[in-house]
Amino acid sequence: MDLFEKFNEDRGPLGQHSDMDNTNFYMFPKLEGPIAPRMQFRGKEVLTWSLNNYLGLGNMPEVREADTKATEDWGLAYPMGARMMTGNTKYHEQLENELGDFVSKESCMLLNYGYQGIMSIIDAIVNRKDVVVYDAECHASIIDGLRLHVGKRFVYLHNDMESLEKQLVRAEKLAKENGGGVLVITEGVFGMSGSMGNLAGVIELKKKFEFRLLVDDAHGFGTMGKTGAGTDEHQNCQAGVDLYFSTFAKSMASIGAFVAGSKNVIEFLKYNVRSQIFAKSLPMPLVIGALKRLELLRTRPEMKDKLWTIVNAIQSGLRDKGFNLGKTQSPVTPVLLNGGWKEAANMITDLRNNYNIFCSMIVYPVVPKGVIMLRIIPTAAHSLDDVKETITVFEAIKEKLDAGVYRDAEISQ
Numbered sequence: 001m002d003l004f005e006k007f008n009e010d011r012g013p014l015g016q017h018s019d020m021d022n023t024n025f026y027m028f029p030k031l032e033g034p035i036a037p038r039m040q041f042r043g044k045e046v047l048t049w050s051l052n053n054y055l056g057l058g059n060m061p062e063v064r065e066a067d068t069k070a071t072e073d074w075g076l077a078y079p080m081g082a083r084m085m086t087g088n089t090k091y092h093e094q095l096e097n098e099l100g101d102f103v104s105k106e107s108c109m110l111l112n113y114g115y116q117g118i119m120s121i122i123d124a125i126v127n128r129k130d131v132v133v134y135d136a137e138c139h140a141s142i143i144d145g146l147r148l149h150v151g152k153r154f155v156y157l158h159n160d161m162e163s164l165e166k167q168l169v170r171a172e173k174l175a176k177e178n179g180g181g182v183l184v185i186t187e188g189v190f191g192m193s194g195s196m197g198n199l200a201g202v203i204e205l206k207k208k209f210e211f212r213l214l215v216d217d218a219h220g221f222g223t224m225g226k227t228g229a230g231t232d233e234h235q236n237c238q239a240g241v242d243l244y245f246s247t248f249a250k251s252m253a254s255i256g257a258f259v260a261g262s263k264n265v266i267e268f269l270k271y272n273v274r275s276q277i278f279a280k281s282l283p284m285p286l287v288i289g290a291l292k293r294l295e296l297l298r299t300r301p302e303m304k305d306k307l308w309t310i311v312n313a314i315q316s317g318l319r320d321k322g323f324n325l326g327k328t329q330s331p332v333t334p335v336l337l338n339g340g341w342k343e344a345a346n347m348i349t350d351l352r353n354n355y356n357i358f359c360s361m362i363v364y365p366v367v368p369k370g371v372i373m374l375r376i377i378p379t380a381a382h383s384l385d386d387v388k389e390t391i392t393v394f395e396a397i398k399e400k401l402d403a404g405v406y407r408d409a410e411i412s413q
């Protein structure tokens with residue numbers, strides 16, 4: 001049988017909605033124009049709420065200038081090798097020092113991408129004797145990292161400390177028998193629900209159990225904590241996080257990632273994280289661009305304050321109108337509605353086509369069947385007028401959804 005034959009039968013949970021002729025616009029839509037709350041979509045201006053650009057750094061003149069100058073000075077792809085071989089520069093090391101300092105860790109290591117970075121960290125720090133315990137809502141990159149783990153792993157119910165404790169009892173017992181250790185993995189802010197990981201609660205359990213804690217703070221870095229140093233700063237528990245990880249893909253509005261921890265552990269990672277050892281290092285424009293972004297993030301707290309003004313306005317505005325935002329405690333703003341795939345597709349079409357609002361739509365299997373989640377990512381670049389307009393539109397589309405408009409008709413694209 002031809003290997004590819006099976007794709008005709010089963011295109012996967014998301015691939016079943018694939019659109020080879022590119023006629024619909026809920027999958028792989030093309031936003032155009034400079035990164036901003038208002039961008040072009042199919043020749044029309046839309047108000048966008050789905051850019052990973054929390055602080056508005058993506059198109060800030062100082063940032064663009066730094067990126068451009070670094071590209072002029074160094075070219076797009078310098079240096080020409082892996083960090084360990086020929087890919088190290090003083091700028092890479094400066095960025096690591098500044099990031100480590102910012103998140104209050106002794107040492108730090110750059111990673112090319114968040115996804116492969118965290119997979120490789122997990123791969124490097126646990127072996128077959130070790131046991132991993134992780135939150136059920138952890139990101140796909142963590143789950144894929146766990147696939148590389150040849151030892152045991154136990155999952156605990158999302159943010160449920162009783163469930164974690166139960167799994168720690170099992171994990172500790174097994175690790176002891178094996179002569180290994182225990183690693184707990186959770187996130188600072190969960191990117192779909194917006195809920196905060198109960199980091200302080202997890203760390204409290206260190207009094208009863210012996211384990212190390214790895215936190216993926218992709219959505220918390222730059223948005224949470226007094227200085228923006230992350231969710232552990234917000235919860236006043238930085239010392240209890242053994243490895244702090246974040247990507248540059250959200251608040252930094254860039255590409256790249258880092259992990260920070262004690263000197264000894266980071267030194268070990270530098271020699272054992274395979275996605276760094278066997279891959280070209282982060283190119284100079286990204287490194288120098290990240291230095292500029294970090295400088296702005298540290299010196300302009302008004303960006304974070306503005307982000308939170310927008311977050312509070314849109315979340316309280318939507319809640320006041322009766323919308324269900326689940327358990328968000330962060331800028332991530334999920335709007336939970338009832339309906340199936342057809343209603344969701346019709347609704348997002350209407351929203352983008354007739355109301356000129358662009359946000360992401362998430363359906364099963366990411367959320368349970370029968371739930372439609374519209375995910376809003378506020379940024380510091382949005383205005384209070386943008387918030388007002390969006391709330392009015394959301395009221396209108398919810399009314400249509402409740403009246404069954406999206407169930408019956410096919411909204412034209």
Ligand code: PMP
Nearest residue numbers: 113114115139141191218247249
């Ligand atoms: N971890 C989390 C929690 C994420 O949301 C993401 C997605 N950006 C990643 C890791 C992967 O990061 P990157 O986009 O840098 O590969």
